[in-house]
Amino acid sequence: VQLVESGGGVVQPGRSLRLACAASAFTFSSYGMHWVRQAPGKGLEWVAVISYDGSNKKYADSVKGRFTISRDDSKNTLYLQMNSLRVEDTALYFCAKLSSGTNPGDYWGQGTLVTVSS
Amino acid sequence: SYELTQPPSVSVSPGQTARITCSGDALPRQFAYWYQQKPGQAPILVIYKDSERPSGIPERFSGSSSGTTVTLTISGVQAEDEADYYCQSADSSDTYRVFGTGTKVTVL
Numbered sequence: 001v002q003l004v005e006s007g008g009g010v011v012q013p014g015r016s017l018r019l020a021c022a023a024s025a026f027t028f029s030s031y032g033m034h035w036v037r038q039a040p041g042k043g044l045e046w047v048a049v050i051s052y053d054g055s056n057k058k059y060a061d062s063v064k065g066r067f068t069i070s071r072d073d074s075k076n077t078l079y080l081q082m083n084s085l086r087v088e089d090t091a092l093y094f095c096a097k098l099s100s101g102t103n104p105g106d107y108w109g110q111g112t113l114v115t116v117s118s
Numbered sequence: 119s120y121e122l123t124q125p126p127s128v129s130v131s132p133g134q135t136a137r138i139t140c141s142g143d144a145l146p147r148q149f150a151y152w153y154q155q156k157p158g159q160a161p162i163l164v165i166y167k168d169s170e171r172p173s174g175i176p177e178r179f180s181g182s183s184s185g186t187t188v189t190l191t192i193s194g195v196q197a198e199d200e201a202d203y204y205c206q207s208a209d210s211s212d213t214y215r216v217f218g219t220g221t222k223v224t225v226l
Binding site: 034036043044045046049058059060061094098099100101104106108109110111 | 119149151153155160161163166167170172202204206213214215216217218219220
């Protein structure tokens, strides 16, 4: 299983960025997928989840209304559209298939760094 | 918002037992998961569904649950176990996931 994030970079506050996560070697379309972030020197923070069929999406309060999670199963790719970025959004962003009660497999990418700075 | 609380740090001598707690109101109703994270690396799942151990994880890692507290136990700690450990679970309505505050395990 491989998850590879891309799209990170340096962006000014208020601007937008779209992250992508390319999945391979597992049945991407069968699983809900998550974004998790980690600010420099800080702990893990769950950001968002999308259901296996894309019909259900949930967000952390800290990003609700600014970030949008989506998926394209034809490309085995997960996305995170980030708008109105803030300095506090600076973090390493991981995509992950997290273990659950029915699906114990747990897979993470290596992350893509987003830096919000003027 | 829902929170999972862990002690900031635990120190243990090699060969001894480390216990890391995680407290949260929804833990009696939601499974807990434990992750190990070393510097510069993605987290690795060491316990799922409160007490199950993924393949490839050493038997010295175990998990337990009692009421609103779950515990990760590392028996016979080795130097390579020095890392940050995070619990993870869902809120009571299973709407979103949350990670614990994290515990740094130091092997003396």
